[in-house]
Amino acid sequence: MTRLELTVGAVRVEARPAPGGWGLTARWAGHSASQPLPVRAEVWSEGEVEGYSCGYATLEASGGGWVAHARLDLGEDSALSVEDRWSVRGEALHLARRVRVEGDAPGGFLTAFTWTLDGPLGWPDVDAFAPGMLYGWTEHVAPQAIGSQRHYLAGARALRIREDRLPAPLFGVALRDGCSVAALNPAPRGDTTRADALDLEGSPLVDERFTFAAVGGEEADGHLSLGLWFPGTEGEVTYLADTPFAGGQFGNNARRRWRGRFHPLRDGFEQRYEVAFRFAEGERDQDVRRAAWRWAWETLAPQVEAQDVTGAREVLADALEASVVYVEDRAAPLHVMDILVGEAHGPYSHLAMMGFTGRAVETGELLLRESVHLRGEAAERRRRAGLAVLETFARLPVSPPLGEGLDLRDGRPASGVRPDFYLRALGEGGKSMLRAHELERERGTDHPHWLAWCVDLADWLLTQEFPTGGFPRSWRDGTAQVVNADPRSSYSVVPFLVALSQTTGEEKYLASALRAAELCWALDGSRGYFIGGTLDNANVVDKEAGTLTLEAHLALFEATGDRRWLTRARDAADFSETWIYLWNVPMPQDEEDGDLHWKRGVSTVGAQLIATGHSLTDAYMAWDVANYARLARLTGDAHYLDVARLLLHNTKTMLAVPGRTFDLVGPGWQQEHWSFAPPRGRGQHRHWLPWVATSHLEGILALEAYDPDLFRELSLVPHNAPAD
Numbered sequence: 001m002t003r004l005e006l007t008v009g010a011v012r013v014e015a016r017p018a019p020g021g022w023g024l025t026a027r028w029a030g031h032s033a034s035q036p037l038p039v040r041a042e043v044w045s046e047g048e049v050e051g052y053s054c055g056y057a058t059l060e061a062s063g064g065g066w067v068a069h070a071r072l073d074l075g076e077d078s079a080l081s082v083e084d085r086w087s088v089r090g091e092a093l094h095l096a097r098r099v100r101v102e103g104d105a106p107g108g109f110l111t112a113f114t115w116t117l118d119g120p121l122g123w124p125d126v127d128a129f130a131p132g133m134l135y136g137w138t139e140h141v142a143p144q145a146i147g148s149q150r151h152y153l154a155g156a157r158a159l160r161i162r163e164d165r166l167p168a169p170l171f172g173v174a175l176r177d178g179c180s181v182a183a184l185n186p187a188p189r190g191d192t193t194r195a196d197a198l199d200l201e202g203s204p205l206v207d208e209r210f211t212f213a214a215v216g217g218e219e220a221d222g223h224l225s226l227g228l229w230f231p232g233t234e235g236e237v238t239y240l241a242d243t244p245f246a247g248g249q250f251g252n253n254a255r256r257r258w259r260g261r262f263h264p265l266r267d268g269f270e271q272r273y274e275v276a277f278r279f280a281e282g283e284r285d286q287d288v289r290r291a292a293w294r295w296a297w298e299t300l301a302p303q304v305e306a307q308d309v310t311g312a313r314e315v316l317a318d319a320l321e322a323s324v325v326y327v328e329d330r331a332a333p334l335h336v337m338d339i340l341v342g343e344a345h346g347p348y349s350h351l352a353m354m355g356f357t358g359r360a361v362e363t364g365e366l367l368l369r370e371s372v373h374l375r376g377e378a379a380e381r382r383r384r385a386g387l388a389v390l391e392t393f394a395r396l397p398v399s400p401p402l403g404e405g406l407d408l409r410d411g412r413p414a415s416g417v418r419p420d421f422y423l424r425a426l427g428e429g430g431k432s433m434l435r436a437h438e439l440e441r442e443r444g445t446d447h448p449h450w451l452a453w454c455v456d457l458a459d460w461l462l463t464q465e466f467p468t469g470g471f472p473r474s475w476r477d478g479t480a481q482v483v484n485a486d487p488r489s490s491y492s493v494v495p496f497l498v499a500l501s502q503t504t505g506e507e508k509y510l511a512s513a514l515r516a517a518e519l520c521w522a523l524d525g526s527r528g529y530f531i532g533g534t535l536d537n538a539n540v541v542d543k544e545a546g547t548l549t550l551e552a553h554l555a556l557f558e559a560t561g562d563r564r565w566l567t568r569a570r571d572a573a574d575f576s577e578t579w580i581y582l583w584n585v586p587m588p589q590d591e592e593d594g595d596l597h598w599k600r601g602v603s604t605v606g607a608q609l610i611a612t613g614h615s616l617t618d619a620y621m622a623w624d625v626a627n628y629a630r631l632a633r634l635t636g637d638a639h640y641l642d643v644a645r646l647l648l649h650n651t652k653t654m655l656a657v658p659g660r661t662f663d664l665v666g667p668g669w670q671q672e673h674w675s676f677a678p679p680r681g682r683g684q685h686r687h688w689l690p691w692v693a694t695s696h697l698e699g700i701l702a703l704e705a706y707d708p709d710l711f712r713e714l715s716l717v718p719h720n721a722p723a724d
Contacts, residue, residue, distance in 0.1 A: 003015065003016050004059065006066070006088060009279070010028050010029065012026070012027050014027070015056075015068075021037070022058070022068065023035060023036035023038065026115065026277075028179065028279045030179075033115035033181060034115070034118075035116060038068070039053060039070045039111070040052070040053045040112045041053070041111045041112070042110050042112070042233070043109045044262050045107030045108075047204075053072070056068040056069065057071065064088065065086045066084075067085050069081075077104060077105040077265075079102045080099050080102070082097065082098070082100075083097070084096070085097075089276065092184075093276065093279070095275050095277075097274070099111050099270065099272075100268070101264075101266055101268065103267050104266055105265040108264055109262055110263065111229075112230065113227050115181065115277065116224070116225040117223060117224050117225070118223075120222035121223060122219050123152060123157070123159070125224075126176075126224065127285050129171070129288065130161055130170070130216070131168055131296075131578040132167050132579045134147045135528065135529035135612075136529060140529070140531045140540055141613065146161065151254075157219040157236070159216040160214040161216045162212060162259075162677055163185055163188055163190065163212055163232060164212055164677045167578065167609060168578075169213060170292060171217065172226075172278075172292050173224065178283050179279075180280045180292070181279055182280075182292040183275060183277055184215075184277075184278070185276075186275075188213070190584075191586055191589060192210060192211075192586075192588050192589070192680060195207070197591070197679050200240060202238050202240055202255070202257045202258065202260075204261075204262065205262070210232070210262075211273075212261075213275075214231075214232035215228050230271060231261045232261055233258060235258035235259060237255065238255065238257055278291075284528075289578065290574045302582040302605045302606070303605055305603050306649055307652040307653070307657075310715065312657060315655075315657055315658070316697050317693075318668050319688075319693055321382055322668075323363075326388065327409060328411075330392045332405070332406075333352070333358075334690075335348050335350070335352065335689060335690070336689060339686055340663065341665055350409050351405060352392070352405045352407075353404045355404065355424055355425030355426070356424055356425050356691065358691070360393065360429075361389070361393050361428075361432040362432045362694045363386075363694060364385075364388075364393070364432070365390070365433070366386070366694055367382050367386030368439060369439060370701075371383040371386065390436055390450065392406070393453075394447075396413065396453075398453060398457040400480035402478050403415040420475060420476055422489075423490065424492035424548070426461065427497075428496075430457045434450075434503060437503075458500050461512075462508065465515070465516075469515030470488075471516065472484060472486070472487065473485070473487070473488070474535075487520070488539055489532035489545070490516035491552040492533070492548050492552075493516065494555060494556065495555045497509040497510065497513035497516075498556060498559050499555070502559065513556065514556065517553065520549065525571065530545035530548075530549050530572060530576075533545030534611050540612050541612045546576035546579075549569075550624065550627050553568045554566075554569045554631070557634075570631065573631050576621070579608040579621070580606060580621065581604050581608065584603045584605050597683050597686065598674045598676075598681045599662055599681075602653050603653055606646050606650020607651070608621050615675050615676070616674070616675055617673060617674050617675065618673040619652070619670065619695065622647055623695040623696075623699050624647060625648045626699065626705075627702075629641060629644040630706060632644065651696065651699075654670055654671065654674075656669045670688065671683055671692075672687055672688060672689055672692055
């Protein structure tokens, strides 16, 4: 027999014998990807890495697939015996590999399977997709980050990413004609050790307990390859750390260095792992990512970890109310609290900020909303707290603004650790003040000065609008002089302007919102990614930019009926969900819970990466439950309801509740962020900020207000039910 074939949709995969053994070729839509030597290994010893490869010695048809065998000699003392089973599973080509070590040798090894695309091709010729890390190529990736232009220009051509950095262990490339290839670990395990989790220098480690892989690709000799390496050696760039709690999350400590991870060359030791490949054609960039991501979702089947949503709501509101402090005639939530003792922490704790991390105006609004669920003095106390916060901010000057908030100690305008105030903070503060005004009016109490504050803020914003639409990103505290004129975050003020137009009947606010959203779409959204949401990461691709755009486009669709905004909302939603972890990253086997911030046995499914350039995760998208539920109904796509369900429940797995407070001071508190890549299970601090509670409460309250029956349905999920 001279050839064997498998068919995967429109893809034909061929196996042919050759002098080096059987090799493989995949052909689709005028493209090909080949691997003449399917068995590849790297051996590390005495500080050096040497590569080995061979073809299959035998390959036979079996059960609609293939079974292949090879023996890869690694020198006089050891060899690898390999069995590969190839099969077709749905739209994917699937490889299940078993590797057995023969003989003993010093050092360690990894094995890999990669496809090499027909060329010539380099990284600038394709759009790469690594969820939460790369969307396209290097544009708007932090210069110091994995996948940045700076590292590429310095000669870094390999892009292997540890799968624990990725919400799904998925990596793909799209060619300019709409054809694409993606690699996925369909059965990730992710086990590691304390030594790996706390490695600050990228030192090579050999341990049989490593079960995490790396996915990615390499550029060499005019060709690109992509696939999976096991265990997960990372490089040529990896995130390192200077201290245990810097942790390698932030991109400013990325280094061009290999973080080598290997298995021991011990007689009888076995590797077992899987990798699947999806070949596609005729898709635009957004569709490539959507299809690859949904393939990963269906394959990984993320499990819903059912939470007591009603109980969580109660303790979150209690904690938020407890964070409010009073100084003379001023009131606001503390900006930073130590969740181990429940007290103010650090010099910035008394800075009361609207929007983003401070969420003070949102705190006032949510306390008003939640006061109706209590009775007697408890209800009055919660209502008084909400009113006091809102009155404090209603006295702040906003025409022009002099900051994002105030220092509670003396009442002076301030903007936290930054010397600037930001468009996003103003838009979110204005939106919450307006919603509080409408809520109170519905309940029979009018606060005309709250509405006047919103109008003053919006009218000043309109004086800052560019002729082409959009607004500056930030202004200088105390002067309102433009600091950053980039308009890419203009989506963040759209919901406020749309709502104010509906309240006042003034078309100028809606017209401004439309111009701003059109500009943002033309700059970035039309290419399927969104930037500039997080204030402390200037204009990089980030999750919050996507979720804020989703909210903005839904507001415009509902205000105008123009279905373009619904289509665009869907693109923003598709982008945003690619930051959600679909698999459970286990904490190190030899760690103690007391040393971990994210505790052993708690599923990581549902947490999300924050921004490109680092590997921190949080639960921010608890805020977006209702938006995904609305999108499901508006589009008829039930997948968005699966996303809403996952975000409603799994964002609360590390929330302290009665009977499960972890090591936190009590129910209602949750740490701001964590890392699932080194240092796995740790964050940079043990702090709470108001956004943590307001995100959870907003998601719950907005869903209940949107559809009470749907809220009850999504809240009652059987434990560990699939999210489908």
